Amino acid sequence: MELLSTQSDDDRQPQLTRNDWIKAALDALIADGVEAVQITTLSKSLGVTRGSFYWHFENRNALLTALLEEWRAKNSDMMAEALTKSPTLQDGILDLFAVWVDHEKYDPSLDQAVRDWARRSGEIRAIVEKEDNNRVAAIASFFERFGYETTEAFIRARVIYFTQLSYYQLNIDEPLAKRASYLAAYFRCFTGQNIDDEAATKFLHRIASKITPPETLPGQT
Amino acid sequence: MELLSTQSDDDRQPQLTRNDWIKAALDALIADGVEAVQITTLSKSLGVTRGSFYWHFENRNALLTALLEEWRAKNSDMMAEALTKSPTLQDGILDLFAVWVDHEKYDPSLDQAVRDWARRSGEIRAIVEKEDNNRVAAIASFFERFGYETTEAFIRARVIYFTQLSYYQLNIDEPLAKRASYLAAYFRCFTGQNIDDEAATKFLHRIASKITPPETLPGQT
DNA sequence: ATGGAAACATACAACCCTGTATGGATCGGA
DNA sequence: TCCGATCCATACAGGGTTGTATGTTTCCAT
Numbered sequence: 001m002e003l004l005s006t007q008s009d010d011d012r013q014p015q016l017t018r019n020d021w022i023k024a025a026l027d028a029l030i031a032d033g034v035e036a037v038q039i040t041t042l043s044k045s046l047g048v049t050r051g052s053f054y055w056h057f058e059n060r061n062a063l064l065t066a067l068l069e070e071w072r073a074k075n076s077d078m079m080a081e082a083l084t085k086s087p088t089l090q091d092g093i094l095d096l097f098a099v100w101v102d103h104e105k106y107d108p109s110l111d112q113a114v115r116d117w118a119r120r121s122g123e124i125r126a127i128v129e130k131e132d133n134n135r136v137a138a139i140a141s142f143f144e145r146f147g148y149e150t151t152e153a154f155i156r157a158r159v160i161y162f163t164q165l166s167y168y169q170l171n172i173d174e175p176l177a178k179r180a181s182y183l184a185a186y187f188r189c190f191t192g193q194n195i196d197d198e199a200a201t202k203f204l205h206r207i208a209s210k211i212t213p214p215e216t217l218p219g220q221t
Numbered sequence: 222m223e224l225l226s227t228q229s230d231d232d233r234q235p236q237l238t239r240n241d242w243i244k245a246a247l248d249a250l251i252a253d254g255v256e257a258v259q260i261t262t263l264s265k266s267l268g269v270t271r272g273s274f275y276w277h278f279e280n281r282n283a284l285l286t287a288l289l290e291e292w293r294a295k296n297s298d299m300m301a302e303a304l305t306k307s308p309t310l311q312d313g314i315l316d317l318f319a320v321w322v323d324h325e326k327y328d329p330s331l332d333q334a335v336r337d338w339a340r341r342s343g344e345i346r347a348i349v350e351k352e353d354n355n356r357v358a359a360i361a362s363f364f365e366r367f368g369y370e371t372t373e374a375f376i377r378a379r380v381i382y383f384t385q386l387s388y389y390q391l392n393i394d395e396p397l398a399k400r401a402s403y404l405a406a407y408f409r410c411f412t413g414q415n416i417d418d419e420a421a422t423k424f425l426h427r428i429a430s431k432i433t434p435p436e437t438l439p440g441q442t
Numbered sequence: 443a444t445g446g447a448a449a450c451a452t453a454c455a456a457c458c459c460t461g462t463a464t465g466g467a468t469c470g471g472a
Numbered sequence: 473t474c475c476g477a478t479c480c481a482t483a484c485a486g487g488g489t490t491g492t493a494t495g496t497t498t499c500c501a502t
Binding site: 032033035115116119120129132151152154155156158159161162163165166167169170181182185186188189190192 | 253254256336337340341350353372373375376377379380382383384386387388390391402403406407409410411413
Binding site: 236259260261262271275280281 | 458459460461462468
C-alpha cells in the first residue's frame with residue numbers, strides 16, 4: 001500500500017488529495033496530540049473549508065484510522081530488519097542506535113504521538129502494545145544469538161528499548177559531542193561488554209550526518 | 222502544606238470541601254488525562270452543579286495548578302531519600318526498586334498523568350523536566366558514591382530511571398513470580414555486578430506485601 | 443458545448459464546555 | 473430571632489467543534 005506521496009508543498013494546487021489531509025493531520029498529531037486533529041483546524045491550515053474534508057472522508061474517525069495505518073506502515077519492523085543482518089553483537093547494537101538516530105527510517109515523534117494517543121484509547125493501546133512486544137522480542141532474540149541466556153537477553157532488550165522510549169518521551173536532545181561521550185557507557189550498560197574504540201569513532205562518524213536538528217515543541221496552558 | 226484529607230467516601234456529606242474537588246480532579250487526571258478534568262464532568266460525579274465549583278475555585282486553571290501542587294507534594298524527593306541512607310550499592314538499588322513498587326510512597330499513575338500533561342503545556346513540561354533531572358542526578362550521585370566514574374554513573378542512572386519510566390508508560394503489570402525471575406538480570410544490567418542470592422530472596426519477600434493489584438485502564442475511541 | 447462527476451463553499455442544527463450573574467437554602471452566632 | 477456568611481442551584485451568554493444538507497465551481501469525457 002502506498003504511503004504519502006505529496007507532489008509538492010506548493011500551495012498552488014487547487015485540488016486537495018486524501019493524502020494531503022492525512023499529511024496535515026499527521027503534523028497536527030505529532031505537534032499537539034490527537035485532540036488537536038480537528039477538521040476545523042486542518043481545513044484552515046489547508047486553506048479550504050470543512051466541506052472539502054467531508055468529501056474525502058466519511059467523518060473524523062475515518063481520518064484517525066488512516067493516521068494509524070500510516071504509523072504502522074512507517075514505523076514497523078525497522079529495528080528487526082536492522083538487527084537480523086548484523087554479523088557481530090557490537091555491529092547490531094550500533095546499527096540499532098543508528099536506526100534511532102536516523103529519523104528518516106524511524107520517526108520517533110510520530111511514534112511518541114501514537115503512544116500518547118494510546119493512553120486514551122483502548123483499541124490504539126492494544127495495537128501499540130503488540131508492536132512494542134515485537135520490538136523487544138526482536139532485540140531479545142538478537143542477544144540470544146550471541147550467547148546471552150534467555151531471560152537475560154529479554155531483560156537487556158527491555159532495558160535498551162525502554163531507555164530509548166523514555167529518551168524520546170522526555171524529548172532529550174543533546175549535541176553530538178555529548179552523545180559521543182556517553183556511547184561507551186551506554187554500550188557497557190546495555191551489553192555488559194566494552195565497546196571497541198575504533199568501532200565507536202567509526203560509528204560516530206557514520207551518524208554525524210544524520211543527526212536531526214533540534215525540534216521546537218509546542219505547548220500552552 | 223496539607224495533602225488530601227477526605228474524611229470518608231460516604232456520599233452523605235452535604236458540604237463539599239476544596240479537597241473533595243481536587244481529589245475528584247486527580248482521579249480524572251489519572252484516568253483520562255488533563256482534558257478530562259472538566260468542571261461539568263466533575264460536578265456530575267460529585268453530585269452537585271457547577272455552581273459549587275466556582276465557589277471553591279476561581280476557574281479551571283486554579284484547579285489545575287492545585288493538581289500540580291498535589292503532585293509535587295506527593296512525588297518529590299522520594300527516591301533521593303531512599304538512596305542517601307543505603308549503606309551498600311546493593312541495598313540502594315533494591316531500596317530504589319522498593320520505592321517504585323510501593324505505590325503509597327510513589328504514585329506512578331499520577332506521575333505518568335502529569336508527564337502526559339506536560340507534553341501539551343510548556344510550563345508543566347519545564348517543571349517535570351526539572352524533577353526528572355533531579356531524580357537522575359540523585360541516582361547518579363549514588364553510583365558515584367560507590368566508585369563509578371562520573372559519566373558512567375550518570376548513564377547508569379539514566380538507564381535505570383528511564384527503564385522504569387517506560388515500564389510505567391507501557392503500563393506493564395507482571396505477577397510477582399515473573400518479576401522475581403527478572404530481578405537478577407535487571408540488577409546485572411543496571412549495575413554491572415551480580416546480586417547476592419540471599420539478598421534477592423530477602424528483597425522479594427520484603428516487597429511481596431506491597432504489590433499493587435492490577436489496575437484497569439480506561440479508553441474509548 | 444454540454445452533461446455529469448469531482449471538489450469545494452455556504453449555511454444551519456446540535457452538542458459540549460466555560461464563565462458569570464443571581465437567586466435560594468442552610469447554619470451558626472449575637 | 474435574625475442577620476450574614478457559606479454553599480450550592482438556576483439561568484444565560486459565548487465560543488468552539490462535529491455533522492449534514494445543499495449550492496457552486498471546475499474539469500474531463502463524449
